[in-house]
Amino acid sequence: MNMAIDEAIDGVNSDKGGPFGCVIVKDGEIVGRGNNNVTSTNDPSAHAEIVAIRNACKNLNTYQLEGCDVYTSCEPCPMCLGAIYWARPNNVFYAVSKEDAASIGFDDAFIYNEINKKDEDRKINFKQCNIENMRKPFSIWDSKENKKEY
Amino acid sequence: MNMAIDEAIDGVNSDKGGPFGCVIVKDGEIVGRGNNNVTSTNDPSAHAEIVAIRNACKNLNTYQLEGCDVYTSCEPCPMCLGAIYWARPNNVFYAVSKEDAASIGFDDAFIYNEINKKDEDRKINFKQCNIENMRKPFSIWDSKENKKEY
Numbered sequence: 001m002n003m004a005i006d007e008a009i010d011g012v013n014s015d016k017g018g019p020f021g022c023v024i025v026k027d028g029e030i031v032g033r034g035n036n037n038v039t040s041t042n043d044p045s046a047h048a049e050i051v052a053i054r055n056a057c058k059n060l061n062t063y064q065l066e067g068c069d070v071y072t073s074c075e076p077c078p079m080c081l082g083a084i085y086w087a088r089p090n091n092v093f094y095a096v097s098k099e100d101a102a103s104i105g106f107d108d109a110f111i112y113n114e115i116n117k118k119d120e121d122r123k124i125n126f127k128q129c130n131i132e133n134m135r136k137p138f139s140i141w142d143s144k145e146n147k148k149e150y
Numbered sequence: 151m152n153m154a155i156d157e158a159i160d161g162v163n164s165d166k167g168g169p170f171g172c173v174i175v176k177d178g179e180i181v182g183r184g185n186n187n188v189t190s191t192n193d194p195s196a197h198a199e200i201v202a203i204r205n206a207c208k209n210l211n212t213y214q215l216e217g218c219d220v221y222t223s224c225e226p227c228p229m230c231l232g233a234i235y236w237a238r239p240n241n242v243f244y245a246v247s248k249e250d251a252a253s254i255g256f257d258d259a260f261i262y263n264e265i266n267k268k269d270e271d272r273k274i275n276f277k278q279c280n281i282e283n284m285r286k287p288f289s290i291w292d293s294k295e296n297k298k299e300y
Contacts, residue, residue: 001281008287012294019287039298042207044214044236045200057192064194073287075278078265079232084274085261086194086229091275095284104288105299111235115228115265124234125241128225131151134245137158137169137223138254144162148189149255 001071001095003033007048008073011035018106022052022072024065024089031068032056048072049080053087063150065089074101077108078115086150151221151245153183157198158223161185168256172202172222174215174239181218182206198222199230203237213300215239224251227258228265236300 007021017036024032034051038044049072057063068089075098076084084092102109119126141147157171167186174182184201188194199222207213218239225248226234234242252259269276291297 001279002283005281005283005287009290012287012290012297015298017298018300019291021287038213038236038300042211042213043204044207044300045195045203045233047236050195053195054193057194061192063188063192073284077232077236078228079230079236081265082227082229082232082261083195085257085264086188086197086227089274091277093277093279095279095281096288097278100285100288104292107235111232112265114235115231115262124239127241127243128247129151129243129245131155131245133152133155134223135250137155137162137171138246138250140159140162141169142254147162148165148167150168150188150194 001073001093003030004048004071004073005095007033007035011037011048016040017046019104020048020072020074022048022070024052024056024068024070026056026060026065026068031059045079047077047080048074049076050083053083057087063087069093074098075108077101077106078111151223151243153180154198154221154223155245157183157185161187161198166190167196169254170198170222170224172198172220174202174206174218174220176206176210176215176218181209195229197227197230198224199226200233203233207237213237219243224248225258227251227256228261 017038032055037046098108167188170186182205187196248258
């Protein structure tokens, strides 16, 4: 966890982005690491956890992190929580909470609240549009042979 | 929306990943597009919406998508919903639902359920660890001058 905190500090000091860091460990070895790179790379998805997951997947040549533990300096936001579920590590350890992040101006807690709202009640307008061929990608996927599932 | 569906179909047919596509529009022009690239790039975060957001941010040279509309072939999963909130577009239009995605084996609806659970009740173990210097990144950030907020 100290290394995740150090990643966060390095990120702020080198103007990479917000004050967040993450380290991913497998069998006692560091397999991925990263800090928040949102503003330096113009990538709103480049939170520390996602940067570290991408790094670990690259290093391990996989899109699944079974057997890995994630150490992150702050409780994951919904985007990062989702990314963690898709990557499927064993454990997630975090230091400060999403309420701490909110206290210095980050939207983590706000987004947790928005998720449970109906489309029409959200701050960003969500709307379902039924169009004729909308199930075609799924039916092609369903009948595809040798597909790589995840 | 038809172009988002076409992106999804192209992605499946070219073995890039799952059956999902996304197009981002600003002032009537397409500024970003993408399909699911998870299995072809070993990046579990490379869902269609995130690929399209990264593409739009690159094209517009920004990390914020004010004034943009997101057209996605499927209701965003929590990761993509989070990414959308961080990118801050105006509107999100989607075709099939997260329940449709669940019906062909994708975890979107499952992750929506996990988000509201307590750390100890989740399928992936989450645990807060209090360590002495855990607030140091935030205090450095707080006192930093000329920082780029997002």
